[in-house]
Amino acid sequence: MSDNRFYITTPIYYPSDKLHIGHTYCTVATDAIARYQRLRGREVMFLTGTDEHGQKIEDKAAEAGVSPKEFVDKIVCGDRGVLDLWKLMNISNDRFIRTTDDYHVSAIQKIFKKMYENGDIYKGKYVGKYCKPCESFWTESQLVDGKCPDCGREVQDAEEEAYFFRLSKYADRIQDLLENSDFLEPRSRVNEMVNNFIKPGLEDLCVSRTSFTWGVPVDFDPGHVVYVWVDALSNYITALGYDNDKYDDFDKFWPADVHIVGKEIVRFHSIIWPAMLMSLGLPLPRKVFGHGWLLLDGGKMSKSKGNVVDPYILAEMFGVDALRFFLMRTFPFGSDGNFSNELLIQTINTDLANDLGNLVSRTTAMVGKYFGGQLPAGCKTWAEPQEVDTQLIGMASALRDAYQKDMDTYAPHKALEEVFKVIQRANKYIDENAPWALAKDMEQSGARLAHVLYNLLETTRICGVLLTPFMPESMDKLFAQIGACEGCRTWDSAGVWGSLSDAATVSKGENLFPRVDAEKALEELERVAEEAKKAALPALEVEPLSAEQVDFDTFCKNDLRAVKVVNCENVKKSNKLLKFTLDDGSGTPRQILSGIAQYYKPEELIGKTLVAIVNLPPRKMMGQESQGMLISAVHTERGEEKLNLLMVSDAIPAGAKLC
Known part of the structure; x- marks a missing residue:
């Protein structure tokens, strides 16, 4: 081979x-x-x-x-x-x-x-x-x-x-x-x-x-x-x-x-x-x-x-390249890493929005503002380079070899660390040179300003070439913004300082990596996660049949009767209880309390014919006596409990025994 x-x-x-x-x-x-x-x-x-x-x-x-x-x-x-x-x-x-x-x-x-x-x-x-x-x-x-x-x-x-x-x-x-x-x-x-x-x-x-x-x-x-x-x-x-x-x-x-x-x-x-x-x-x-x-x-x-x-959710919320970058930048490739949405957002905001995004945005904006989008010929060189120029150019020129060493040893996180050292140095270079101050006297300082901006564009280009394997679509946009031709996007060109033409057409373009509103994003991720968790649950679940057998005589001790709802109302100071006044055929109203308020409105149940066990001993609920229990069916849909009262034909008279 x-x-x-x-x-x-x-x-x-x-x-x-x-x-x-x-x-x-x-x-x-x-x-x-x-x-x-x-x-x-x-x-x-x-x-x-x-x-x-x-x-x-x-x-x-x-x-x-x-x-x-x-x-x-x-x-x-x-x-x-x-x-x-x-x-x-x-x-x-x-x-x-x-x-x-x-x-x-x-x-x-x-x-x-x-x-x-x-x-x-x-x-x-x-x-x-x-x-x-x-x-x-x-x-x-x-x-x-x-x-x-x-x-x-x-x-x-x-x-x-x-x-x-x-x-x-x-x-x-x-x-x-x-x-x-x-x-x-x-x-x-x-x-x-x-x-x-x-x-x-x-x-x-x-x-x-x-x-x-x-x-x-x-x-x-x-x-x-x-x-x-x-x-x-x-x-x-x-x-x-x-x-x-x-x-x-x-x-x-x-x-x-x-x-x-x-x-x-x-x-x-x-x-x-x-x-x-x-x-x-x-x-x-x-x-x-x-x-x-x-x-x-x-x-x-x-x-x-x-x-x-779910990677779909993250890619759709934050962008494919941002997610690709986060995965490679954050976790040492040979070791375990703790994933969190907070860390993802922090990485996007710090590395992509603040560091890389600001470098591209500020540099292209200044080229547009001070030179109409095209630097003057001859700005690549400066007769007497300053120490800050030498430092930046030296770091950018040496970057490809350091990056290669890490990529060849399957350490993409280290390769990205090297790239971002240069990006951070370039941002510092902006502050050290204060282009906005140089622009105040273009006759005196215009040539120096052009050289500073060229150095920033060229540094951005070299970093862009080396970031291409991680964020290919975003780097295509970056190259378009800084006017990098196809020949300036190659591996060989990443090792040669000055490959970018000083006549390149520069445009500010879109913000490549907008800042993420962490609070809103985390709320949305939590909501989506809950929906996904719910969707992953079984569509329908019922409680398994009981293996325990009940003899016939024991079963017959349950007195199940048809009851008519005469009145139904919420129990004060309770979010769960409904109070039923029932006709059980005895001539004496029966009161039963049931914890089903989340499933039914009281007025919906008045006049309905239900089924109740009427021979349970009375018990106190919220200070009121409950004389029996209404029969209902329960099941689970996507993890959420559903309840339905057992309703029978209104043709059945109150007090009719179920057997």
Whole structure:
């Protein structure tokens, strides 16, 4: 593979539900790295996709009353699905793979058979523990407090005939790979893999299942489906054309330069995947990088736990580029980070509105105000540069190399830190030179003013080039405002001070990053979050039937009667109680108090025929006696309790017994 080519992948995401901000974080990071490599002039293959097989999806599809394929099609291709999300977030992937694609299914059958014929897959019997949400098998000793060590949820006993991959055969080679190369980063992950998985004894891996059918059938034993790891991990090579005729890029792009994955799946990518490739006799990827989690309230976001943040809402409220920038600027890429709406707004206001936005706005406005939008010829240079000029030009000229070092080591947050050091220095440069003061005497200071403004425009241009992988649309607008031609937007030009023409046409244009009203935004986010939480709840829930049986004689002791509502009114000093005056057929009015004021207006119930238990002992409520209980039906809609009084035909006389 040519050194000028670069192959980068995200994990393929599991579409058991809508994707959340954690998935977006990983994909935006991968996209920024891919865009950076393209900026460098490399031919990039950027792959992402979806892992669509497995028991969890089969079960969720059954719950939804659709086929598994219909279920995943909706999540992937439906409204606000995976494809829509990546389009919204301006993800520049070159290829998108679905493990249900015919070419992939066919290739997986061939790969499985090769490993079987190599003697690395054999048939046996699996007995152990299984976590359905994680689709992971565990031994008893690997459990933490009897639960899945990855997600902390309950596991179930599993026993079935299965095919196994001889993972143990490759333990020594995998350990050597991890300990004696930079294959896995951050390096902190290496000790975790070696000490937790390899040294205790790497066990052979279950790679087929018979307890569900939604998967790739083993072609020589169709009662089995290929289990997740062989199916999912192989996407990185099948998407290039390995063992299929769909594509012809395998020799061109393999081995991958880097697999970007979340830390929870580092084990599969740094142990299982290289062992599979060793079995197939294929080169190993150059690097696996395991990024940290975005934490919410101190815990990992999880679709199954429901504690997720919807990227659609944030992108629509604050802008796609602002969200992309926040994700890359705020969280060290190899470590966990605590997500909050407050931090998002603070980052937008501080870095984008105050620092970058003000630099662009003030500079372009002054060029327009003092020079009509075009600086005079010759303003690039100054015969006797001042120290402040030298400092700014020096920082801006050295920026590209510092940025490159951080991007090449998968530290986008550090690369952005370098860019914003220069932006902050440029803002300070404005204050140091006070252009508004220079403009008071254009004859004496006009040339100096033009040079100061050129230095600001050129610094802005260099920063804009390096911010392009993170905020591509906004940087296009920035370049238009400062009059940067196509040749001034390249990687090479970012390393050459003075690339911007001093005759560039400058226009103030729109405010690229308006300040966010934090109070209003947080209120709106809270409202939207509550609506989303409600929408995620079941449309309808009823209390399960009681398992406890009641004998007939006990049931008959309940005296259920039809009662007519003579009067109904609110109970003073109570928000819940209604007071009913009822005709129960006895000739003596009966008073019952019921906590249903939130469901009915008193006047709506007068004249209705209801059902009451009339042989309950009287009890005091708000100082008044209640002589029985009205019968009602309750259920829940989207988490909200609903109540309906049991009303019967008005033809039924008061006092009629229900039996």
